[in-house]
Amino acid sequence: MGFAPSPSFRAAPSTELAVSVKIDVGEGEPVESALRRFKREVNKSGHLMELRHRRYFENGQEKKKRKVKEGRMRKRLERMQRRRMNNRT
Numbered sequence: 001m002g003f004a005p006s007p008s009f010r011a012a013p014s015t016e017l018a019v020s021v022k023i024d025v026g027e028g029e030p031v032e033s034a035l036r037r038f039k040r041e042v043n044k045s046g047h048l049m050e051l052r053h054r055r056y057f058e059n060g061q062e063k064k065k066r067k068v069k070e071g072r073m074r075k076r077l078e079r080m081q082r083r084r085m086n087n088r089t
Contacts, residue, residue, distance in 0.1 A: 019045075019047055021038065021041045021042050021045050021047070023037050023038050023041060053066075
């Protein structure tokens with residue numbers, strides 16, 4: 001008798017991302033501008049970054065290090081931007 005998985009058996013979690021980015025193309029709108037808006041929405045949704053991180057397995061410690069590094073970079077960019085805005089006046 002062969003192996004028969006029980007109904008409660010689950011396969012490994014799917015690596016697919018639920019992508020739900022949609023844009024409405026206006027009447028007479030150039031394809032280039034619609035494509036540019038679509039790319040902007042995809043970047044804002046974060047799907048590409050998530051796929052990039054899932055490309056290789058990343059254990060918890062590596063993920064935490066990456067998040068800390070990204071946070072430092074984000075804070076640094078915010079400081080630089082604030083400094084620029086203060087120097088504009």
